[in-house]
Amino acid sequence: DSGVTQTPKHLITATGQRVTLRCSPRSGDLSVYWYQQSLDQGLQFLIQYYNGEERAKGNILERFSAQQFPDLHSELNLSSLELGDSALYFCASSVDGDPYNEQFFGPGTRLTVL
């Protein structure tokens, strides 16, 4: 158990819909990272937040957005869903914004878009 929690564990929805994935970092960690993992694309970095502010952006689509709240939990919003958005979405946290520090990954949310 990494100490990072993600909800829901599974999500099945239809194309065109909008979903919200939630992540609670480890106690004391200030940084949250979101990743997308699909069979053909591997693990793709989406976005990082540090203490409530966006720190770095990766290959995040405009249809996706995220935020980190004052209590440090984070949400990833996916809208106008397409079949290709089906993937595992991981959240990770680290003690600060330094990528040299260990990132602790949650168990992931499996999103299926039908």
Added chain:
Amino acid sequence: TQLLEQSPQFLSIQEGENLTVYCNSSSVFSSLQWYRQEPGEGPVLLVTVVTGGEVKKLKRLTFQFGDARKDSSLHITAAQPGDTGLYLCAGGEGTYKYIFGTGTRLKVLA
């Protein structure tokens, strides 16, 4: 954008055999990490290397960062079924981003 290619993509070996997994890029990375991911779980960090030529050992696992910091290898001695999983390398790009490799899926048969 820097890319990390891992080889082989898939590897199936017998318990007790040795193996090496490679992680290569045409670009220089400030640091490199290796993770192992088991089915249904998130990746777990195995090691971070930051100095060119650095070698780190973790029990039966030996990690090496290339002198030019463009490549890395993971060597497992006397593989065990518990080593089965997806091995991912990740390189530090710029200040805050990590790029993950394509992954090597290892299966160790008892």
